[in-house]
Amino acid sequence: MDCSYSYFIKLTCTFLFIFVVPTTSQNSKCPFQYLYHFGDGVTDIGNSVRVFPWGRSLPATRLPYGTTFPGTPTGRWSDGLIDFDFAAADFGVPQITPYLSRNASSSNGVIFSVARSPVLDHNFFKSRGVKIPPYAVPLSVQLSWFKTHLKSICSTPTECADKLGNSLILMGDIEGNDIGYPLTQGKSIIEVQTYVPYVTRAQISATREVIKMGAKLIIIPGNAPLGCYPYILTALPSNDPTAYDDLGCLKSVNDLITFKNNNLQQAINNLSREFPNVSIMYGPFDEGVLAVLAETSTDGNITLKACCGIGGKYNYDSKSFCGSGGVPICSNPDKYIFWDGLHLTHEASARIERILIQPALSTLNCTS
Numbered sequence: 001m002d003c004s005y006s007y008f009i010k011l012t013c014t015f016l017f018i019f020v021v022p023t024t025s026q027n028s029k030c031p032f033q034y035l036y037h038f039g040d041g042v043t044d045i046g047n048s049v050r051v052f053p054w055g056r057s058l059p060a061t062r063l064p065y066g067t068t069f070p071g072t073p074t075g076r077w078s079d080g081l082i083d084f085d086f087a088a089a090d091f092g093v094p095q096i097t098p099y100l101s102r103n104a105s106s107s108n109g110v111i112f113s114v115a116r117s118p119v120l121d122h123n124f125f126k127s128r129g130v131k132i133p134p135y136a137v138p139l140s141v142q143l144s145w146f147k148t149h150l151k152s153i154c155s156t157p158t159e160c161a162d163k164l165g166n167s168l169i170l171m172g173d174i175e176g177n178d179i180g181y182p183l184t185q186g187k188s189i190i191e192v193q194t195y196v197p198y199v200t201r202a203q204i205s206a207t208r209e210v211i212k213m214g215a216k217l218i219i220i221p222g223n224a225p226l227g228c229y230p231y232i233l234t235a236l237p238s239n240d241p242t243a244y245d246d247l248g249c250l251k252s253v254n255d256l257i258t259f260k261n262n263n264l265q266q267a268i269n270n271l272s273r274e275f276p277n278v279s280i281m282y283g284p285f286d287e288g289v290l291a292v293l294a295e296t297s298t299d300g301n302i303t304l305k306a307c308c309g310i311g312g313k314y315n316y317d318s319k320s321f322c323g324s325g326g327v328p329i330c331s332n333p334d335k336y337i338f339w340d341g342l343h344l345t346h347e348a349s350a351r352i353e354r355i356l357i358q359p360a361l362s363t364l365n366c367t368s
């Protein structure tokens with residue numbers, strides 16, 4: 001069963017979309033059979049909307065989410081597919097399911113990602129006066145979901161290690177919310193910078209755990225350039241033109257992200273020394289997003305605006321979020337990078353896949 005994405009065959013794909021991910025490129029054969037992903041809304045394919053009891057009233061349960069593909073909401077925080085859908089198809093592991101759907105134990109790709117989730121636990125933020133929504137599932141809890149899932153697919157540590165040794169683990173992108181929540185709630189860049197070592201340590205310790213269970217191949221994506229995102233640009237307006245870079249992104253926020261991503265890369269290097277037989281790679285997600293933004297920056301009207309949203313310079317207002325009554329969507333989502341102010345459009349995800357994932361296939365020893 002194969003299914004290329006085009007508007008022409010949209011209906012056929014819609015029917016199959018749970019099992020067969022449409023792709024613009026040929027499936028590749030990679031040296032792994034299973035795919036596990038921890039993360040946030042960038043890679044959530046239907047967990048947040050299933051988190052009881054809050055999930056069923058989240059925006060992603062309603063149109064216009066899913067309007068471009070498949071035409072109905074799927075639980076993805078996008079007008080269509082997300083990076084992971086394209087990546088899974090590239091990797092030749094197209095049967096991916098969200099952990100909270102019933103079929104997770106029978107599929108070879110399970111997503112633990114939950115939209116709006118941070119790396120760090122609720123207590124960390126509570127002690128600093130930062131509010132996190134109740135449906136968020138921090139990395140430590142996603143990791144416990146993973147352990148529960150393992151129990152359903154293997155019964156001894158050796159058997160589980162064999163399965164994990166035959167898997168690609170994607171540990172993130174998830175840390176955007178550890179930075180986004182405090183920044184949009186008035187914490188200074190200097191203060192948020194002090195959170196970075198905690199975030200990195202938590203990501204590394206989760207990675208170490210999956211390695212000890214048998215994982216041999218891991219990608220830890222860095223954080224997106226949040227200084228370009230409509231929700232951050234709206235929350236931290238500046239009258240000083242020098243606060244913005246050529247693309248119109250907030251320099252101070254992107255500097256913080258670069259600091260964070262550098263810290264993560266150092267920690268990954270350290271972890272690689274600790275486990276010389278495990279392949280642990282950094283994924284430059286920020287470069288992918290910046291490249292897509294640079295390609296689009298000739299149209300200043302849409303580069304940094306949300307397609308689905310209303311209000312302000314960036315078409316974003318947290319009180320009139322995409323999916324609420326009376327919030328319009330743009331007529332051409334495929335021209336936009338940002339879907340709802342926090343997440344990317346289907347088209348932007350497809351372009352990031354071409355920029356980041358396709359070139360990485362040879363590094364992962366995948367063959368067409």
Ligand SMILES: *[C@@H]1O[C@H](CO)[C@@H](O)[C@H](O)[C@H]1NC(C)=O
Nearest residue numbers: 018019097101102103104106
């Ligand atoms: C679960 O899998 C079964 C058999 O493979 C399929 O018939 C059913 O539609 C699936 N359900 C979901 C929610 O994906």
Ligand SMILES: *[C@@H]1O[C@H](CO)[C@@H](O)[C@H](O)[C@H]1NC(C)=O
Nearest residue numbers: 200263264265266267268270
């Ligand atoms: C990496 O290891 C070096 C040397 O042990 C240490 O100084 C540094 O703090 C570590 N970096 C991170 C981010 O863990």
Ligand SMILES: *[C@@H]1O[C@H](CO)[C@@H](O)[C@H](O)[C@H]1NC(C)=O
Nearest residue numbers: 211272273274275276277278
């Ligand atoms: C790495 O692999 C080699 C060859 O398979 C093995 O001899 C060695 O003990 C392994 N090292 C670690 C740290 O697991």
Ligand SMILES: *[C@@H]1O[C@H](CO)[C@@H](O)[C@H](O)[C@H]1NC(C)=O
Nearest residue numbers: 296297298299300301302303
């Ligand atoms: C941006 O929008 C304004 C007003 O709608 C329009 O006049 C202008 O041509 C647009 N700029 C671009 C680059 O499309």
